[in-house]
Amino acid sequence: MNFVESIFNKIAKKVEAEVKVPCYSRSVEFVLMAAQKTPDFWMIVRYSGEPLVVVASIVRELENHGLIKFEGNKILLTKEGERILENLKIGFGNYLCKACLGKTVSWDLGEVTREFLNIVKDRPEAVKEYDQGYVNSETTLARIAFMDQRGDLRGKNLLILGDDDLVSIAAGLTGLPKHIAVVEIDERLTSFIKRVAEEYGFDVAVYTMDLRNPLPEELVGKFDTFQTDPPETLPALKLFIGRGIAALKGEKCAGYFGLTRIDASLDKWREFQKILVTEFKVVITDMIRDFNEYVNWGYIEEMRGWDLAPLKARPTGYWFTSTFYRIETLKGFKGFNEPMPGDIYYDEETASV
């Protein structure tokens, strides 16, 4: 092991001991590579692919070791930091498709896009109480395009579990699904969705309920496709995805959900993937990194990540992203529709609440 590797290793060990979240020598490398791309802490979190709690701690350690420095709102590589990257010749290439931003699909749905952009001007704002934080309109529309591309939208029964992203509205505007239902805890959202549906003349069955309670019998085993964007604790993942699967009609139905790396280590991802293939017995068919881009929410200065951030400046771009997963049910699959009381929003890896 050379000198630089031993510094990275030392930092990784110290960070992991401090934040109690897996941190690797290469996590340090990724953060340094991300700092080469952007001086904005929040964008460093996005590009590094590491949990925010880990990045915040690595950034402080890199500053202690003189590899980065803070100047005003900026995180900059020092000469020594730059020298290390030059010697290692490491970094990120920049080939992301400029047309779809890596989403694989176009979100130009014609009249639907125009109507949707108009409707969302009056949407309810995100609230901390329910870990809300909605995606930008391009993302919501791209989800519709992606589901339709896979044959999971038109003529299908679609269930949205938690809908601050207003997927039910975009789906309703297309007129393609056979039936749309929404389960959502926030009465502001359910009444907004009902009002829009009435105004634009499409049907959405809306259930204002807490998903910690089991789905009502009329929703179990009735849908072809579900979509959700759960909090990233393992109980919440099990709850939201398990409910979604329980709502599906049978084999070879589809589920879609976002999973971020910002509030969840890849080690936690692995645990969750194990639950998917061994407990729920579904298969993963697609995973599109940074498909979901979230609008900066109003309560950012109240969240744990703000306290952790080494610089108290607001993000300069879409920093919070998640990977879009598609799963499919197969022989032997099973969902989860038992009650799950208690707090599902917080664990030691969570920073955005």
Place this chain on the structure above:
Amino acid sequence: MNFVESIFNKIAKKVEAEVKVPCYSRSVEFVLMAAQKTPDFWMIVRYSGEPLVVVASIVRELENHGLIKFEGNKILLTKEGERILENLKIGFGNYLCKACLGKTVSWDLGEVTREFLNIVKDRPEAVKEYDQGYVNSETTLARIAFMDQRGDLRGKNLLILGDDDLVSIAAGLTGLPKHIAVVEIDERLTSFIKRVAEEYGFDVAVYTMDLRNPLPEELVGKFDTFQTDPPETLPALKLFIGRGIAALKGEKCAGYFGLTRIDASLDKWREFQKILVTEFKVVITDMIRDFNEYVNWGYIEEMRGWDLAPLKARPTGYWFTSTFYRIETLKGFKGFNEPMPGDIYYDEETASV
């Protein structure tokens, strides 16, 4: 269950009993939806997302039931088939990004692209003996862009396990990796790669060997990134991916590979995903459907899929595709470097050999 559903169910059961590969009511639906998009049997296989052996059998059954008909080289929906799709209102949307074709990255690597396109004019042709069938140049170049986008190329040690796609050449032309090695059984390919590397002035360490034997000690634990495109039997997947993982240096290194649905049911995918997260203890970070598009190989009329095809006409487009996976090693990961004698190319789901 209505009348149409009961026909789909009946067909699915009959097909599964006949070909001994999982077939679902919805598999029949997907094949009918794909037949609405294209009259070419091979493209129906691609769009349906079902194994070729299953599609071939479903197509015959749909013809028996009068839902499709054969006209010359074409598979066409009958009036009854069209009526069913119209009533169900099901189908595939068409939103694939026209710029990147759903690959998420641009493959315009400037001078590298021009040189690569020139080099491949003289490439060795695919042979059946080693289950070869290479991807088009856009795909090889997009793999380089994708790896670089993830920080897995520049300054990294890259191992290619089986290289009829000539990824080592495209990587070498960029000048970005620190070190490139290729393990390949086919002497025609290893000498082609060596000759090109010499002519264009980059280094590739080339090993002409059979991967059923363990990797030599000098390759174990030495790489940051591996890339491979294995046959889809479970032993071959375990062998190629296991060798790749064994060659990696440590935690948070990356592996890339293609996995098709044409020679493998999603049920087999699920088994393999279980191996990934529980035996190899790696995490899946990306899965891009149809990222890999294969050039139609010379021996298509000799393969099992040709015998199975209901019409003996050559494909009209890139029909054979695979999903591009990225995995990452984490704490506790392990590879596989034991000998594995015997046939690894064939199981009951394989049609392209």
